[in-house]
Amino acid sequence: MKKIFNLLLCFFPFITLNAQINEIGVFLGGSNFVGDVGKTTYIAPENLAFGILYKWNKSPRHSYRFSYTQSTVTGNDSKSEEPGRNKRGYNFKNDVKELSAGLEFNFFDFNLHDEDLKITPYIFSGLNYFRYDELYIENGITKKDKKSGSFAIPIILGIKSNINRNFILAAEIGARYAFTDNIDGSNPENDSFKNNQFGNLNNNDWYVFTGVTLTYTFGQKPCYCAE
Numbered sequence: 001m002k003k004i005f006n007l008l009l010c011f012f013p014f015i016t017l018n019a020q021i022n023e024i025g026v027f028l029g030g031s032n033f034v035g036d037v038g039k040t041t042y043i044a045p046e047n048l049a050f051g052i053l054y055k056w057n058k059s060p061r062h063s064y065r066f067s068y069t070q071s072t073v074t075g076n077d078s079k080s081e082e083p084g085r086n087k088r089g090y091n092f093k094n095d096v097k098e099l100s101a102g103l104e105f106n107f108f109d110f111n112l113h114d115e116d117l118k119i120t121p122y123i124f125s126g127l128n129y130f131r132y133d134e135l136y137i138e139n140g141i142t143k144k145d146k147k148s149g150s151f152a153i154p155i156i157l158g159i160k161s162n163i164n165r166n167f168i169l170a171a172e173i174g175a176r177y178a179f180t181d182n183i184d185g186s187n188p189e190n191d192s193f194k195n196n197q198f199g200n201l202n203n204n205d206w207y208v209f210t211g212v213t214l215t216y217t218f219g220q221k222p223c224y225c226a227e
Contacts, residue, residue, distance in 0.1 A: 021112045022219040023055040023063075023168065029211015031071035036186035036199025037090045038075025040082070042208060043173060047072045049209045060109040065124060070097040073207050075184050092142045092184045094132050096207060098176070100154055102126015112217050115165055124156040128176060135185030136193040145190050152176040152207075160213075170213045178205045 030045025051069030058064060074093045077085040108120040130152060134145040158172025181187040186199040 021057045021217055023053075023057065023215040023217050025053055025168075025213055025215030027051040027053055027067065027069055027209070027211055027213045029209055031073050031096075031207060031209050033073040033075050033183065033205070033207050035075065035181070035184045035203075035205040037077060037092050037184040038085070039080050042175065042206070043210060045208075045210045047074060049211060053213060053215065055104065055215065057110075057112060060111040061106050063104045063106075065100070065102055065104045065126070067100045068098070069100070069209060070095070071207075071209065072096075073183065089140065090137055090142070090185075092135055092137070094135060094183050096130050096132050096183070098128045098130035098152070100126060100128040102154065104156075110160070112162070112168075117162065119159065119161040121157070121159045122170075122172075124158070124172075124174070125154055128152040128154050130176075130178075132180075132183055134182060134189060136188040136190070136196045137185045137198070138193075138196055142185050145188065145193065148180075148182075148189070150178055150180040152178045158213075166217050168213075168215045168217065170215075171211075172213065173208065173210045175206055175208045178207065181205055183207065 029049050031049040032044045032046050034040055034042055049071035051067055053067035055063040055065045072095050076091040077089050080086055102125050104122055104124040106120045106122045110118055110120045131149050134148045135142055136145055154174055154176050156172050156174035158170050160168055160170030163169050181204045183205040187197050187201055
């Protein structure tokens with residue numbers, strides 16, 4: 001836990017530990033991809049996803065949330081229900097490493113100083129920056145061009161509950177709309193590979209993380225009444 005805490009401080013040096021109630025913890029789950037290669041099912045975890053997160057609870061209804069998450073995303077036309085993709089037979093594998101910042105909103109009050117059992121659905125959105133490999137497919141073989149980076153809009157829905165005084169357990173599904181169409185190698189940015197484009201070039205890629213978070217709460221009691 002100490003190593004995770006020090007790592008988060010490196011990412012977010014502006015965090016003050018005594019200003020409000022804080023949460024620090026881990027994410028564990030699975031990932032899947034939706035694009036021009038492979039299945040088109042939005043919630044179908046296939047590969048391990050894991051990460052760390054920090055929340056600054058500004059009020060019982062909203063928190064500022066920061067996280068780092070990574071996973072391998074894959075696609076295989078042989079697993080698709082679309083006959084055209086089955087016949088084409090493309091596949092890819094890419095590593096996605098993302099930093100995320102945004103606002104988490106609780107549908108019900110979630111006062112961390114109330115020791116009674118609390119349960120609330122929540123929604124999160126903000127802005128992600130992620131690193132991935134630029135790919136291209138040539139003669140049916142997926143190849144790497146270079147490392148690249150892009151942004152994504154996360155849309156996360158979840159439900160959480162306090163399991164004791166200091167720990168909060170949550171389950172969530174988070175889709176990311178990427179600002180790129182080439183996580184799967186279908187739309188290379190390198191002009192040298194423009195002839196290798198395929199699929200719907202007007203739709204960008206999506207990747208989805210589904211899993212659970214476990215966070216530990218700490219810090220001084222906030223004065224919500226002053227807001």
